[in-house]
Amino acid sequence: MSAFWRVVWIVAKKDLAIEARSRELLNTTVFFALSCVIVFSVSFVGEGGDGRALGDAAAGILWIAIAFSGTLALGRTFERERYGDTLRALLLAPGARPAVYVGKLVGVVGLLLATEIIIVPLVALLFQARLFDHTLLLAALLGFGTVGFACVGTLFAAMLGRARSRDVLLPILLYPVTIPVMIAGVRGTAALIQPTPQLDMARLWIMLLLSFDVVFLTLSLWTFESVMTE
Amino acid sequence: MRKAFVPLLAVAGFIFMTAPILVTRAPYESTMGLVQKIFYFHMPPAMLMLLSAIFCGIISAIELIRKRPVYDWIAYAAAELTVLYGALAMVTGPLWARKAWGVWWVWDPRLTMSLLLWMVFVSYLLLRRYGGPGSETLAAGLAVFGMATSPFVYLSVNIWRTIHPLTTVVPTLPVDFALPLWYAFTGFLLLYIALMTLRVRIEEQRALVDQLYLESEE
Numbered sequence: 107m108s109a110f111w112r113v114v115w116i117v118a119k120k121d122l123a124i125e126a127r128s129r130e131l132l133n134t135t136v137f138f139a140l141s142c143v144i145v146f147s148v149s150f151v152g153e154g155g156d157g158r159a160l161g162d163a164a165a166g167i168l169w170i171a172i173a174f175s176g177t178l179a180l181g182r183t184f185e186r187e188r189y190g191d192t193l194r195a196l197l198l199a200p201g202a203r204p205a206v207y208v209g210k211l212v213g214v215v216g217l218l219l220a221t222e223i224i225i226v227p228l229v230a231l232l233f234q235a236r237l238f239d240h241t242l243l244l245a246a247l248l249g250f251g252t253v254g255f256a257c258v259g260t261l262f263a264a265m266l267g268r269a270r271s272r273d274v275l276l277p278i279l280l281y282p283v284t285i286p287v288m289i290a291g292v293r294g295t296a297a298l299i300q301p302t303p304q305l306d307m308a309r310l311w312i313m314l315l316l317s318f319d320v321v322f323l324t325l326s327l328w329t330f331e332s333v334m335t336e
Numbered sequence: 337m338r339k340a341f342v343p344l345l346a347v348a349g350f351i352f353m354t355a356p357i358l359v360t361r362a363p364y365e366s367t368m369g370l371v372q373k374i375f376y377f378h379m380p381p382a383m384l385m386l387l388s389a390i391f392c393g394i395i396s397a398i399e400l401i402r403k404r405p406v407y408d409w410i411a412y413a414a415a416e417l418t419v420l421y422g423a424l425a426m427v428t429g430p431l432w433a434r435k436a437w438g439v440w441w442v443w444d445p446r447l448t449m450s451l452l453l454w455m456v457f458v459s460y461l462l463l464r465r466y467g468g469p470g471s472e473t474l475a476a477g478l479a480v481f482g483m484a485t486s487p488f489v490y491l492s493v494n495i496w497r498t499i500h501p502l503t504t505v506v507p508t509l510p511v512d513f514a515l516p517l518w519y520a521f522t523g524f525l526l527l528y529i530a531l532m533t534l535r536v537r538i539e540e541q542r543a544l545v546d547q548l549y550l551e552s553e554e
Contacts, residue, residue, distance in 0.1 A: 258481065265477060270468030278462060282455040283481045286488035318488055325484055332400040333477040 110208075113201035117209025121183070122216055131179050131217055139175040139225045143167060143232065151233070164235035165295035169251070169288055171225055176218050176255055177277050180263040183214060188267055197334055207330040210264065214256045222248055235299050243308050244298055250315035251291040254322060255284050261326040265333045290314045341537075344530040351523030358516035365513075371435040374428050380521040382425035382450065384528055388418040389453050392460075393483025396476035405543060406536075408472045411479060413535035415460045417528055422454035449489045456482030 125131055150163035159167060187193040196206050226248070230237040237244055262279050266272040294311030297304040355376070365372035392414035399407035429447070430440040441447065460482070463475050 261477070265474045266467075269463070269471055269474060271466045275459075275463055275467060278459045279478055282452050282459060283478075283485045285452055286485060286491075289489070314488070314491065321484060321488075322481070325481060329400060329477045329480060332403075333473050335473075 110202055110205045113199075113205035114209045114212060117196065117206055118212035118216070121210065121213030124186070125213070125217060131182055132220055134182070135175045135179045135217070135221050136224050138178050139171040139221060140228065142171040142174050143225075143229060146170070147232065159233040159235065162292070162296035162299070164229060164233040164237075164299060165292050167233065168226065168229045168235075168237075168295060169291045171229070172218070172222060172248075172252070172291075173255065173281070173284070173288060175221060175225075176252075176259060177280060179217055179221070180214060180256075180259045180280075181273055181276050183210070183217075184263045184267050193264070193267055203331045203334060204327045207260065207264070207326065211257055211260045211326075214260050215252055218252045218256060219249070222252065237295070237299060240298050240303060240305065240308070243305065243312070244295065246312050247291055247294045247298075247308065247315065250312060250319055251287050254287040254315055254319045257319065257323045257326050258284050261330060261333070264330070286318055287315065290318070341530055341533045344526050344533070348523050348526035348530055351519060351526065355516065355520045355523055358519050362516045363512050371432060374432045376516050376520045378425060378428040378432055379517065380524040381421040382429070383521070384524055385418055385421040385425055385450070385454070388414050388421060388528070389457060389486070390483060392418060392457070392479050396479035399476045400473070400480070403473075406540075408476070409536045409539035409543075410532075411476060412464065412472075412539060413532050415457050415464075415475075415479065416535060417531055418457040419454065419461060420531075421524070421528070422450065422457065425450065426454065445490050449486050452489050453482065453486050456485070 146159075146163070146167040150159045150167060158164075184193065187196070197203065199206075226237060226244070229235060259276075259280055262283075263276055266275055266279075269275060290311040294308045294315075297307040297311070359373055359376045362373070362376075364370065392411050395407050395411045395414060399411055429450075433442070434440050456478070460475050460478050463471050463478060467474060
C-alpha cells in the first residue's frame with residue numbers, strides 16, 4: 107500500500123510543483139471564474155440597489171463559476187501532459203495505474219480548492235451573501251463537491267487525452283454526469299444562506315455528496331486502468 | 337438472431353397497426369378524459385429508454401472487462417436506441433403534461449432524470465462520432481458513469497416535491513387500461529429487439545468490410 111501512496115505523492119507533487127512555478131492554471135482559472143461572476147451579476151442582481159443576488163442566485167453563481175473554471179483547469183492540466191507526451195510516460199512508469207489517477211486527482215482538487223479560497227469570499231462580498239455564517243458546513247459542501255466533480259472530471263479529461271475534438275467533448279460529457287454534484291452543492295449552499303439557515307437540509311446534501319464521491323471514486327479507480335489501455 | 341428479424345418486424349408492425357383499436361376501446365380516464373390516451377404511447381418508450389440505458393451500462397461494463405467487439409456493437413446499438421426511445425418519450429410527455437398539468441415541462445425528479453439520462457446517451461453518440469479512433473472504450477466508460485449517475489439525480493431532485501404519477505400505479509391498473517398498455521409495450525419491445533438486431537448486424541458487417549479492406553491492402 108505504501109508503494110501506491112508514494113506514486114500518488116510523486117505525481118501530485120510533480121503537478122503542484124509545475125503549478126507553483128508557473129501559476130498558469132491558478133491565474134487563468136481565477137480570472138475566468140471572476141469573469142463568470144461578472145456575467146452573472148448582470149442577470150441576477152435585483153433592481154433594489156442593495157446589490158444582493160435574487161433569491162438563491164448567489165449559491166448558483168458560486169457553483170457555476172466553480173464548475174466552469176474547473177472544466178477549464180481540467181482541460182489545461184491534461185493539455186500540458188499531452189504537449190510533452192508525458193501522459194504516456196506516466197502510464198508506462200512502474201507503479202499502479204490507479205495511483206497515477208489518484209495523483210492527478212489530488213493535483214486537480216488542490217488547484218480547485220485554491221481557486222475556491224479566492225472565489226468564495228469574492229461572491230460573498232460582491233453579492234452580500236452570508237456565506238461565512240456556517241463556515242464548516244460550507245467547507246464540507248465545497249470539499250466534497252469539489253472531490254466529486256474532480257474525480258469524474260479527471261477520469262474524463264484523462265481518457266479524452268487522445269480523442270479528437272477533446273476541448274468540446276469534455277464539458278459535453280462532464281456536465282450531465284456531474285449534475286448531482288451541482289444540485290447538491292447549489293441546494294446545500296442555498297440552504298445555508300437563507301435568512302433562517304436550514305442546517306439539517308445542508309447536512310442532508312453533504313451526505314448525498316459524500317455518497318456520490320464514494321460511488322464515483324470507486325468507479326473511476328475501477329475503469330481508469332481499462333480506459334487508459336490502448 | 338438474424339433470422340428472427342423479419343418475423344419480429346412483422347409482429348411489431350401488426351401490433352402497431354392494431355394497438356390504436358385497443359386504445360380507442362379502452363375506457364376514458366375519469367379526470368383527464370381523452371388526453372390520457374397518450375399514456376399508452378408514452379409509458380412504453382419511457383420505460384424502455386430506462387431499461388435500454390441500464391442494458392447499455394451493463395454491456396459497457398462487461399466490455400471494459402473483456403474487450404470483445406461484439407459487446408461494443410451491442411452497447412452502441414443500445415445507446416442509439418436509448419436516444420430514439422428517449423426522444424419518443426420526450427415528445428409524448430410534454431404533450432400530455434400540457435393538458436394534464438397546464439405546463440409543457442416541470443423540473444420534477446422523474447423528468448429531470450430522464451432528460452439527463454437522455455443527454456448522457458446523446459453525449460455518448462457525440463463522443464462515438466467525433467471522438468476519433470479509440471473512442472469506443474471511452475464511450476464504454478461514459479455509459480457506466482451515466483448509468484451510475486441517474487439514481488443520484490433522482491434522489492437529489494426527489495427532495496423536492498414530485499407531481500409525476502408514480503410507477504406503482506402500473507401494476508394496479510384495471511384490466512381495461514392495462515391491456516392496451518401492455519399490448520403497446522410489447523410492440524415497442526419487439527421493435528426495439530428488431531432494431532437492435534439490425535443495428536448489431538450493420539456494425540458486424542462494417543467490421544468485416546474493414547477487415548477485408550485491410551487484407552486486400554496487404
